Amino acid sequence: MRYEQIPNSLFIKNRKNFVSKMKPNTIAILTSNDVKHNNADDVMGFTQNNDLFYLSGIDQEDSILVLYPDAYKKNNKAILFVKETNEHIKIWDGEKLTKEQATAISGIERVEWLQDFETLLQYMAFEADTFYLGHNEHKKTLTAEMNTQQDRMISWCKKRYPLHDYKRAAKITREIRQIKSEEEIGLMQKAADISVGSFKRVLKAVKPGMLEYELEAELTFELLKNGAKRHAFMPIVASGKNACALHYNTNDAICEDGDMVLMDFGVCYANYNSDTTRCFPVNGKFTDEQKAIYQIVLDAQEAAIKVATVGHHWNEPHEVSVTVITQGLLDLGLLSGELETLISEMAYKRFYMHRIGHWLGMDVHDVGDYKIEGEWRALEPNMVMTVEPGIYISPDDETVAKKWRGIGVRIEDDVLITKGGNDVLSKDVPKTIADIEALMAR
Ligand SMILES: [Mn+2]
DSSP: OOOGSTTHHHHHHHHHHHHSSSSSTTEEEOOOOOOOSTTTEEEEEOOHHHHOOOOOOOOSSSOOOEETOOOSSGGEEEEEEEEOOOOHHHHHHHOOOOHHHHHHHHHOSOOOEEHHHHHHHHHHHTTTTTEEOOOOOOOGGSSSSSOSSSHHHHHHHEEEESSSSEEEEHHHHHTTTOOOHHHHHHHHHHHHHHHHHHHHHHHHHOOOTTTTTHHHHHHHHHHTTTTTTSSSSOEEEEEGGGGGGGTTTOOSSSSOTEEEEEEEEEEEEEEEEOEEEEEEEEEESSOHHHHHHHHHHHHHEEEHHHHTTSSBBTTTTHHHHHHHHHHHHHHHSSSSOOOHHHHHHGGGGTTOOSSSBBSSSSSSSOOOOEEEEEEEEEEEETEEEOOOOOOETTTTOTSHHHHHHHHHOBBBBEEEOOOSSSTTTEEETTOOOHHHHHHHHO
16 A cells, blocks of 8 residues: 555544543553464465554554543653664565654654553553553454454553553444545545456456456456555455355356356455445356346345435345345245235345345444444444345255256445435446446447
């Protein structure tokens, strides 16, 4: 990532917002993520902690941000700690941030070397009553080892300052990160724009007999060529029945003539993500069965997007998609019975087993609550969500006619809630049957 992609006004604003939610006389400490390893010294890569990045713009390992808005010394109100480089690091890993660069990126005037963190914190710690510490609060990350940089900071701090109170920084970041600023929307739009070219490139490249990973390579080329940092997640390039495995990403099967490919991919640009899914026929022409399923999913998605607006709650787009999909499956004879009964008994779940989408931002499945005090969250301007209904007919489902088996369709776009409605950030990624077939005919 090139640092000039984001003006530091964004991070200054984010910190202001964060600090406004801190209780009086408290210190917040945010740490970076660890550099992760596979085997031996092979590095899996570095992904910054998103809360730290959100508040500082610093995309370097071994960084700590300390915020103490009520500090009586003005230059203790915000301190950024970065690691001091040396000749050895320079020769093996290249340049690291200087203090001046860190200030320019973050807008934080006081930058110190990491080795001075403990001493400098000591000066402030006994002035304050409470620490806010970062922690990944996703339910899937709670492991027995508890040994992330955040875990280590929590145990170090509690040992060193046992009589302070402790609060969760994530409770604040989860709330403020959910409402995107103009700068963030601009970055997410850029990510979505890169996905347009990536998808079109794949449509031009695909031919019967190609391997799924060859299509992945086309995606990768186009997004890196356009300044994206990386795929937002391991892309799903699922031909034929592979589309029925929701998180398939082996991507090594042959794309057969007559099959459809489901491609679920995201672009990470300046640490902000897009997340889109499209399906297309390997040979350029959808079969009648593929078309029938595709059109139901598209109708469901468009109907759901219509209610992804202020005045509706989080679950309404899902409910709308369930109705359209259940009716569609009824019309095709894939379900039978009464529409309302099928919905209330969730008969559609055999074919549509996931929900409508998720919040989108610096995390692909972004932070933010879906319910508040047990009630579905009302949609607000500047939230961004994905809308991604799907129908998947198992290749082994002998209760349906053979012609339907192994068809899997999902269509996904990134929807920004606006004051007057919504804006589909990924709207230029071709989506209708006619548009896709026309592009492939060239
Ligand atoms: Mn998604």
